[in-house]
Amino acid sequence: MKSLLCIFFIINVLAGNAQDSGIVTYKKEWKNLYSESESGKQDKVSNPQKYREYRELEKLQKELTKQLAYKLKFDKDRSFFYLEDLLSIENQSDLALAKGPFQGDYYYDRKADSVIWAIEALGEKFLVNLDKIDWKLEKKQKMISGYSCFKASAKIPLDNGEFENVNAWYAPEIPLSYGPLQYNGLPGLVVRFETGSERYTLAQIKQKEIKFNFPKKRNFY
Template sequence: MKQITILILILSFFVKVQKVNNVTITYTIKQKTIDLTKIKEKAKTSATAQELIWLYEDANDVEATLKFTENESIYNVIKKLKNDAEKKVNLTYHYAGSKNTYYSDKKELIRTSSVTGEMLRIVERKNEWVLTKETKKIGQFKCYKAIRKNSKSSYNVIAWYAPELPFPFGPREFNGLPGIILELEFKNYIFFANKVDLNDLEFVPIEKPSEGEKITYEDWKKRTKNFFYD
């Protein structure tokens, strides 16, 4: 009887996973509350510090989508029509991924970028995660905490992933966990999954980026001198 019960549980889980296909997750990306006291003090004598305050204060929430199948995913920030009068830089938009496309399959993760003036396809580095036993509920999913430690920076990336959605995808270049990332803390920004459509009827087939020269992350880093990225 015990073996039959286990078999039923396994089959039930298998069927549940099989039904999850052509998924679209919508994230809201928000800037954390930032203490600007020290920067404001510097702004009294520094124009650069004053500009930094303006950037933080002018930041607005943005949305992005992660679309995935069993084998591949694609992530993009949702483009919104801008008023010609509004030409301010939105830091949240930048850290959400800006106009880049992030494509992932079981072999590699590719980010498109035109920051150098030409379209490039950058093969991102693999993430190294430390899995913890800490959990919390996000929507209907039980999520586990994982930490990506960065030895070259003063910050860590914190991800909350859902094993019930056993696919190694997430926002931006953050992937490689045993479940979809539903919440992410990256520098001064938080990515929240506010909508999970497990069977998106309007799902458009994913296309792997093919435009532009394909280079390694290390080569891209040399070309851009690590501008805005870790």
């Protein structure tokens, strides 16, 4: 009986440890496309050549974006969000079309509730401390990727002094306060995140032992 209890204890400990780290994969889609906008519909009639050119760019962007995989490595205290290298796309301008505004890597420290943005420019890597997200938790609920999710919203200040509305859908049943880009700090893993033009959706989550280097606190801006 003692040996049987021991086995159950070991299994439970191993299972608990496995849940402390892993990798989440997100896939991205584009929203509010030009071809679906009012100006796009008008150009389709008044300026068909412009419409066709933009429509072809949208098709290319959509196909390339399907090949992108955004990864979120995590342990019990930290996370690391990045775009997985895609060697199959040789034309970097095409890749930029698919990536859109996404740049750099994002490191989140759960205990400090702080995000470090690591970005390369002019051959150098810069580390930037980002502001904490002021989430508004809402009562709206729906199923996404097989999880029961609740909605949270926030207003993100832009460089021009305006604000961008963003929405996140998080799953309390996955007790990880992580999400895409710098959007962390919710009472559950972000299953879907939306800006005005992009949508990130959880595609897969794997529990496994992982390692990643967290930036040292120097050369910050």
